[in-house]
Amino acid sequence: MxxxxxxxxxVHQQKAFFNSGQTRSLDFxxxxxxxxxxxxxxxxxxIIAALASDFGKPPFETYATEVAILQSELKFMVRNLHKWVKxxxxxxxFLNFPSTDSIYAExxxxxxxxxxxxxxxxxxxxxxxxxxxxxxxxxxxxSELTPATSQLTARLIQEHFPPEYLTVVQxxxxxxxxxxxxxxxxxxxTGSVPVGKIVAQAAAKQLIPVTLELGGKSPCLIDETANLTxxxxxxxxxxxxxxxxxxxxxxYLLVHEKVAGPLLKALAQTITDFYGTSPTHSPDFARIxxxxxxxxxxGLLDSTHVYSGGETDAAARYIAPTLLSGITWEHPIMQExxxxxxxxxxxxxxxxxxxxxxxxxxxxLALYFFSENSKAKEMVLTQTSSGGMCIxxxxxxxxxxxxxxxxxxxxxxGNYHGKASFDAFSHQKSVLMKPALPDLPFKYPPYxxxxxWMKKAFKWL
Ligand code: NAD
Numbered sequence: 001m002x003x004x005x006x007x008x009x010x011v012h013q014q015k016a017f018f019n020s021g022q023t024r025s026l027d028f029x030x031x032x033x034x035x036x037x038x039x040x041x042x043x044x045x046x047i048i049a050a051l052a053s054d055f056g057k058p059p060f061e062t063y064a065t066e067v068a069i070l071q072s073e074l075k076f077m078v079r080n081l082h083k084w085v086k087x088x089x090x091x092x093x094f095l096n097f098p099s100t101d102s103i104y105a106e107x108x109x110x111x112x113x114x115x116x117x118x119x120x121x122x123x124x125x126x127x128x129x130x131x132x133x134x135x136x137x138x139x140x141x142x143s144e145l146t147p148a149t150s151q152l153t154a155r156l157i158q159e160h161f162p163p164e165y166l167t168v169v170q171x172x173x174x175x176x177x178x179x180x181x182x183x184x185x186x187x188x189x190t191g192s193v194p195v196g197k198i199v200a201q202a203a204a205k206q207l208i209p210v211t212l213e214l215g216g217k218s219p220c221l222i223d224e225t226a227n228l229t230x231x232x233x234x235x236x237x238x239x240x241x242x243x244x245x246x247x248x249x250x251x252y253l254l255v256h257e258k259v260a261g262p263l264l265k266a267l268a269q270t271i272t273d274f275y276g277t278s279p280t281h282s283p284d285f286a287r288i289x290x291x292x293x294x295x296x297x298x299g300l301l302d303s304t305h306v307y308s309g310g311e312t313d314a315a316a317r318y319i320a321p322t323l324l325s326g327i328t329w330e331h332p333i334m335q336e337x338x339x340x341x342x343x344x345x346x347x348x349x350x351x352x353x354x355x356x357x358x359x360x361x362x363x364x365l366a367l368y369f370f371s372e373n374s375k376a377k378e379m380v381l382t383q384t385s386s387g388g389m390c391i392x393x394x395x396x397x398x399x400x401x402x403x404x405x406x407x408x409x410x411x412x413x414g415n416y417h418g419k420a421s422f423d424a425f426s427h428q429k430s431v432l433m434k435p436a437l438p439d440l441p442f443k444y445p446p447y448x449x450x451x452x453w454m455k456k457a458f459k460w461l
Contacts, residue, residue, distance in 0.1 A: 002169050002170075002171065002175065004178045004181070007139075007169065007175075007178055007179055007182060008182060010139055010163065010167055010169070011110055011139065011182045011183065011184065013163065013164040014110040014137040014138075014139065014164055014165070014167075015109070015110050015137075016164065017137055017162075017164035017165055018107075018109050018110055018136070018137045023107065023135045023136065023137060023165065024107065024135045026081065026082060026085050029081060029085075029132055029133055029135060030078055030081060032132045032161070032165075033074055033077055033078050033081070033129065033132055033133065034078060035160055035161070036074060036125075036129070036132070036160070037071060037074045037075075037078070039156055039159070039160045040067060040070060040071060040074075040125075040156075041071070043152070043156055044063070044067055046152055047062060047066060047067055047121055047149075047152065048062045048063065048067075049148075050121070050146075050148040050149040050151070050152045051066065051120070051121070051146075051148075051149060053148040054117075054120065054145075054146040054147070054148050054149050054289075055146070055243075055245075055286055055287050055288070055289045055317075056286050056287035057242065057286045058283055058284045058285070058286060060284065061241060061242060061284075061286065065119055065122065065241070065242070066119060066120075066121045066122045067121075069122055069126075069399060070121075070122055070125055070126060070129070072399075072401065073126060073129055073401055073417065073418070073421070074129060076401040076418055077129060077133050077418075077421075077422070080418075080419065081133055081422070084105065084133070084419055084422050085105060085135075087102045087103070087104055087431070088102055088103045088104075088105075089101070089102045090102060090103060092432075094457070094461060095443075095457070095461075096432060096434070097440065098434065098435065098438065099432050099433060099434045100432075100433045100434075101430070101431070101432050101433075102431050102433070103428050103429065103430060103431070104428075104429040104431050105134065105422070105423070105426035105427075105428065105429075106426060106427045106428075106429045107134045107135035107136045107425060107426060107427075108134070108136055108185040108186035108209065108425055108426065108427055109136060109137070109184075109185030109186065110136065110137045110138070110139070110184055110185050110186075111131050111136045111137070111138045111139070111184060111185060111186040111187070111188060111425060112138070112139050112141070112179055112180075112182075112184045112186070112187045112188070113127045113128055113131065113138055113139070113140045113141070113188045114141045114176055114179075114187070114188070114189045114190065114191065114199065115127075115140065115141065115142045115143055115190055115191075116143055116190045116191045116192075116247075117143035117144075117145035117146045117289055118242060118245045118246060118247065118289070118339075119242070119246075120142055120143055120145075120146035120149040120150065120153075121149050121152070121153060123190045123213075124140050124141075124142045124143075124153055124168075125140075125153070126416065126417070126421070127188040127190070127211075127416060127421065127424070128140060128166065129421055130188075130416055130420075130421025130422055130423075130424050130425045131186075131188075131425045132166075133421065133422045133425070134422050134423075134424075134425035134426045135426075136185070136186065136425045137164070137165050137166065138166050138167075139166075139167055139168075139169055139179065139184075140153065140157065140166070140167070140168045140169070141168075141169050141170075141171070141175060141176055141179060142154075142168065142170065144170070144171060144172040145289055145290060146289070150168075150170050151170070153168055154168035154170055173195075176199075177198075177202075180198075180199065180202035180203070181202070183206060183208075184206075184208055185208065185209075186208065186209050186210075186211075186424075186425055187199060187202075187203050187208050187209070187210045187211070188210070188211045188213075188416075188424065188425075189210065189211070189212050189213065190213040190214075190247075191213075191214065191215075192214065192215055192337075193214050193215060193216065193337075193410050193411075196212045196214040196412070199212065200212060209427075210413075210414070211406070211412075211413065211414030211415075211416065211424050212407070212412045212413050212414065213247070213405075213406060213407065213412050213414075213416070214247075214365070214407050214410065214411050214412040215247045215337050215339070215365060215411065216251075216337055216362055216363075216364050216365055216407070216410055216411045217251040217252060217334075217336075217337055217338070217361065217362075217364060218248055218249065218250055218251045218364040218365055218366040218367060218368070218386070219250070219251065219252060219253075219254055219358050219364060219367055219368070220235060220250035220251075220252070220253050220254070220367075220368040220369075220370070220394060221253075221254045221255075221348075221351075221354055221358070221367075221368065221369045221370070221371075221380065222235075222253060222254070222255045222256065222259065222263060222369075222370040222371075223256050223259075223351060223369075223370070223371040223373060223376055224256040224258045224259050225371050225372040225373045225376070226259070226263075226370035226371050226372060226392075227370075227372065227392075228259060228262055228263050228266045229266055230392070231263065231266075231370040231392070232263065232266035232267045232269070232270040233270050234370075234392070234393050234394050235250055235253065235267065235343075235368075235370075235394055236267060236270040236271055236274060236321070237274070237394070237395075238250055238368075238393075238394030238395040238396075239321075239341070239343050239394070240271070240274070240275070240285065240321045240341055241395065242286055243285060243286040243287060243288060243319070243340065243341045244321075244338065244339065244340045244341035244342065244343075245286070245288070245289060245339055245340060246395065247365055248365055248366040248388075248394075248395050248397075248398060249339075249394075249395065250343070250366075250368055250394050251337060251338050251364075252327070252333075252334065252338075252343070252344045252345070252346060253343065253344070253345045253346065254346050254347070254348055254354050254357065254358070255345060255346070255347050255348070256347070256348060256349070256351075256354075257347040257348065257349050260325075260345065260347045263345075264307055264308075264323060264325055264345060267308075267323055267343075268307065268308040268323060271308065271309065271321045271323075275321060279309075279320050279321055280311070280313065280316070280318050280320065285321070285341075287316060287317045287318055288317040288318070288319055288340060289317075290317070291314075291317065293339070293340065294312075294314060294317045294319070295314075296340075297319055297338070297339075297340040297341075297342060298312055298314075298319070299332075300332060300333045300336075300338065300340075300342060301319070301322065301324075301342055302324065302331070302332075302333065305324040305325060305326050305327055305331075305344075306322060306323075306324060307323040307324060307325040307345070308322065308323045309321050309322030309323060309341075310322050319340060319341050319342070320341065321341045321343075322341060322342045322343065323343050323345060324342060324343065324344040324345065325345050326345075327344035327345060327346050328346065329346070329357070331344070334346075351376055351379060351380070352379075355379070355380065355383050355384055358384055359383075359384060359385070362409055362410040362411070363385045363386060363387075363407070363408045363409035363410065363411055364386045364387070364407075364411055365386065365387040365388070365407045365411035365412065366386055366387060366388050366389060366390070366394075366395075366397070367380070367384055367386035367388075367389045368389065368390050368391075368393070368394045369389070369390075369391050369392075370391075370392055371391070371392070377391050385408060385409070386408065386411070387405070387406055387407035387408050387411050387412060388403065388405060388406075398417065400417075400418075401417050401418030401419075402418055403417065403418075404416070404417060404418070404419075404420035405417040405420070406420075442454070442457075
């Protein structure tokens with residue numbers, strides 16, 4: 001374990017490197033992003049192997065959700081960074097004539113990135129891309145629950161970047177807490193709501209700007225006009241990807257009572273189509289991260305409500321893709337984020353009632369709505385609040401770098417992905433530039449005689 005003194009040394013070395021100004025040039029940032037692109041490309045097989053070892057993640061899913069998503073973000077940044085770093089001119093104010101006004105994206109400085117285990121490679125490196133693009137240094141603390149991936153992340157960063165610029169510190173909550181005592185210029189945290197509160201409190205003590213990417217229960221509504229066959233495919237994919245251990249997975253379904261029966265049938269059939277009649281033998285279905293989470297999920301699996309699935313194997317930490325029907329809001333599974341392959345199905349009789357039920361709960365990270373009715377889509381879009389949403393899909397909004405990704409309320413604060421990642425690590429510095437002359441006297445005392453002029457000028461503006 002790295003001692004608090006060593007952590008302090010890392011931060012001070014990074015502060016000195018940041019103050020040398022080297023991280024600020026566009027050339028340097030592009031060069032570092034390209035270096036990372038090549039490093040990830042070279043390590044593709046090792047990344048796939050690490051994730052398989054940590055929780056049996058299928059190679060296709062690792063490639064798509066850890067490697068390809070990072071590479072596409074990297075490409076997007078390399079292509080667009082020259083535009084983002086430019087001094088951005090804005091209109092100047094008549095009262096300051098003659099001035100040139102602009103916004104300078106100033107790198108915050110030395111940043112701390114704390115990652116979660118469920119997409120352990122991507123969730124630690126993706127914020128780091130924002131730090132590099134913005135011209136910051138970064139210390140990364142990946143999750144201790146995925147040791148093979150954390151080890152690989154540490155090796156990859158150590159082999160390709162100097163520690164005074166980017167470094168990885170491994171360990172659990174105690175290491176995070178020691179890091180949170182240090183004078184970072186920016187903190188970026190991905191993880192659970194309770195730990196998010198600890199991080200926010202620690203950041204508040206030093207007034208460090210913080211981005212919180214948290215979780216919660218993301219609802220998925222299906223009305224009576226939805227195309228049920230397509231909805232079933234997109235829901236099963238989004239829910240059982242990574243064995244349900246995805247922050248934006250549909251946590252529960254809220255279905256119009258008229259179509260609940262046919263939808264459940266279509267969902268069960270889709271599960272069989274995707275994973276076979278015995279998903280435990282499917283190479284495309286991951287395992288639960290550890291025994292604690294396995295037993296937590298098993299506790300939520302109420303056999304009296306199982307519609308399909310329900311099989312478990314503690315030794316393999318396997319839980320079958322499971323549909324639970326006849327669930328009500330009072331059921332234990334509706335009291336916490338599920339974060340596993342259990343999908344409870346609730347019903348509603350009118351859309352306003354469903355919206356009211358969603359709005360009575362904490363604001364989710366994502367909200368999904370399946371419908372063919374334009375008015376209903378408009379209603380759900382404008383009358384609910386969530387970090388992001390998809391209409392007639394699940395999860396996919398986070399793959400578009402033009403869409404900022406983040407939560408609202410208890411599901412998080414701040415955004416990243418694409419330019420939003422650059423912004424997350426930049427301070428928007430307002431700059432007013434004036435020549436020495438002319439030096440118009442209107443604002444200087446003595447004010448006598450100037451009041452009338454000032455009033456006229458304001459009316460005219
Ligand atoms: P977690 O909060 O348990 O851990 C996240 C990180 O915080 C880890 O690196 C861990 O070592 C550290 N940590 C744990 N306890 C700590 C403490 N007391 N003090 C300081 N640091 C501490 O979360 P997790 O189990 O790794 O991830 C699952 C959660 O993360 C779910 O709630 C999920 O919805 C959420 N999540 C959100 C996003 C997002 O982008 N919004 C992405 C992935 C996961």
